[in-house]
Amino acid sequence: RKEVEQDPGPFNVPEGATVAFxxxxxxxxxxSFFWYRQDCRKEPKLLMSVYSSGNEDGRFTAQLNxxxxxxSLLIRDSKLSDSATYLCVVNKGGGxxxxxxxFGQGTILTVHP
Amino acid sequence: xxxxxxxxxxxxxxxxxxxxxxxxxISNHLYFYWYRQILxxxxxxxxxxxxxxxxxxxxxxxxxxxVERPDGSNFTLKIRSTKLEDSAMYFxxxxxxxxxxxxxxxxxxxxxxLTVT
Numbered sequence: 622r623k624e625v626e627q628d629p630g631p632f633n634v635p636e637g638a639t640v641a642f643x644x645x646x647x648x649x650x651x652x653s654f655f656w657y658r659q660d661c662r663k664e665p666k667l668l669m670s671v672y673s674s675g676n677e678d679g680r681f682t683a684q685l686n687x688x689x690x691x692x693s694l695l696i697r698d699s700k701l702s703d704s705a706t707y708l709c710v711v712n713k714g715g716g717x718x719x720x721x722x723x724f725g726q727g728t729i730l731t732v733h734p
Numbered sequence: 735x736x737x738x739x740x741x742x743x744x745x746x747x748x749x750x751x752x753x754x755x756x757x758x759x760i761s762n763h764l765y766f767y768w769y770r771q772i773l774x775x776x777x778x779x780x781x782x783x784x785x786x787x788x789x790x791x792x793x794x795x796x797x798x799x800x801v802e803r804p805d806g807s808n809f810t811l812k813i814r815s816t817k818l819e820d821s822a823m824y825f826x827x828x829x830x831x832x833x834x835x836x837x838x839x840x841x842x843x844x845x846x847x848l849t850v851t
Binding site: 653655659662663664665666667670708720721722723724725726727 | 765767769775776777778779782789790792823825829838839840841842843844845847
């Protein structure tokens, strides 16, 4: 089983649509969770950290279910500028694992007019 | 807004040559990282660095790789004898704080595209 697994997509949605991405992780000891976005041939940019209580930042909502080892990202009212690859990222934590981030393969989103 | 910078943006080298990739982390950050991304693949962790020593390294980070913080601002990745399979985008990242098992947000530089011919 992959350490961090995402549906690769691609997701093609019209402007204004709501789209949801899912991610599962294999290590139950994982402690920190993030969503990054990556534009073509650019660096990953932090979108948001994900907390057990769930968190929202404008049009973006992230959820974490530790029991199911599942993370989600919901984007409401999609904009053309949301087109990117969305990366689910996990820090395993524990032991000497200081800061090692494990990335999913990414989910490609294309928002069209 | 403070950001991580990297130079060069693109490096072309011949197989067997040494390369040094340079990074300037965000100034008040204490933890530094290198990741790489082979074209079409996911981002992979290489090494983390804190207090002038390696905290953790991956299997990819073999004896051909080394990291250094030569002064108060730069953080470098050296590949001693490059191979074709080292061709990738190399990202530097930094974070402000960390404690065991809990990672705070890491911010990535724009990357250096390394092409080994």
